[in-house]
Amino acid sequence: xxxxxxxxxxxxxxxxxxxxxxxxxxxxxxxxxxxxxxxxxxxxxxxxxxxxxxxxxxxxxxxxxxxxxxxxxxxxxxxxxxxxxxxxxxxxxxxxxxxxxxxxxxxxxxxxxxxxxxxxxxxxxxxxxxxxxxxxxxxxxxxxxxxxxxxxxxxxxxxxxxxxxxxxxxxxxxxxxxxxxxxxxxxxxxxxxxxxxxxxxxxxxxxxxxxxxxxxxxxxxxxxxxxxxxxxxxxxxxxxxxxxxxxxxxxxx
Numbered sequence: 001x002x003x004x005x006x007x008x009x010x011x012x013x014x015x016x017x018x019x020x021x022x023x024x025x026x027x028x029x030x031x032x033x034x035x036x037x038x039x040x041x042x043x044x045x046x047x048x049x050x051x052x053x054x055x056x057x058x059x060x061x062x063x064x065x066x067x068x069x070x071x072x073x074x075x076x077x078x079x080x081x082x083x084x085x086x087x088x089x090x091x092x093x094x095x096x097x098x099x100x101x102x103x104x105x106x107x108x109x110x111x112x113x114x115x116x117x118x119x120x121x122x123x124x125x126x127x128x129x130x131x132x133x134x135x136x137x138x139x140x141x142x143x144x145x146x147x148x149x150x151x152x153x154x155x156x157x158x159x160x161x162x163x164x165x166x167x168x169x170x171x172x173x174x175x176x177x178x179x180x181x182x183x184x185x186x187x188x189x190x191x192x193x194x195x196x197x198x199x200x201x202x203x204x205x206x207x208x209x210x211x212x213x214x215x216x217x218x219x220x221x222x223x224x225x226x227x228x229x230x231x232x233x234x235x236x237x238x239x240x241x242x243x244x245x246x247x248x249x250x251x252x253x
Contacts, residue, residue: 008040016054016211020218023058027160028120028238030055033211035245042204045097045105048155049197050204054211056194058219059187076172077181081142083188089149090189094196097154110249116157117242136169145185152189159186
């Protein structure tokens with residue numbers, strides 16, 4: 001495993017710092033860390049696994065911050081079933097990623113980035129559109145979460161928006177409670193996926209630890225950023241980066 005050049009090292013630190021800050025405010029940090037790892041010479045499957053591990057601590061920090069809102073949501077949702085299917089889905093998705101041949105994953109990546117970026121860009125509009133077509137019950141909600149869990153373990157771009165859309169279809173309207181539930185379930189997917197990636201030795205630890213520390217620092221910067229920059233502008237930044245990376249991966253492929 002070659003040592004990262006100073007330029008690549010700076011890229012990983014900057015991408016992780018921004019990703020930690022964005023995840024604390026608007027989400028979409030993986031749109032920065034995954035391409036940064038690939039640009040630094042990490043194979044795509046390993047880059048995806050390493051990015052998952054590097055951003056994991058920030059999920060727990062956010063979940064702790066939402067603990068009061070999560071408690072308020074417990075009476076509205078089947079949390080035990082939610083957690084179970086998120087864990088199982090994350091495990092299935094991560095195993096599927098490890099079984100995907102590198103060349104096939106390289107071909108799939110631009111489509112995954114495009115899907116995740118469009119979901120992130122549509123955001124509330126997607127939720128409102130789906131709501132106009134009706135509501136869903138508990139069985140459909142749990143089934144949808146299982147599918148999101150598989151996608152989350154495999155790639156994960158845009159999972160937060162997908163979960164918020166499903167919770168909105170179920171009838172939830174309190175955004176803080178929805179964000180709290182979304183954060184916990186994303187953590188469930190990512191912690192089991194990270195564990196599988198670690199056991200499978202699919203993580204480049206030098207890059208992961210550098211990015212992990214930078215992402216934690218970014219998480220502290222996030223609230224300051226939120227007070228100075230409108231969330232809509234941050235989301236626009238993520239969308240522009242996502243589209244640029246999508247175009248680059250299509251060209252690279």
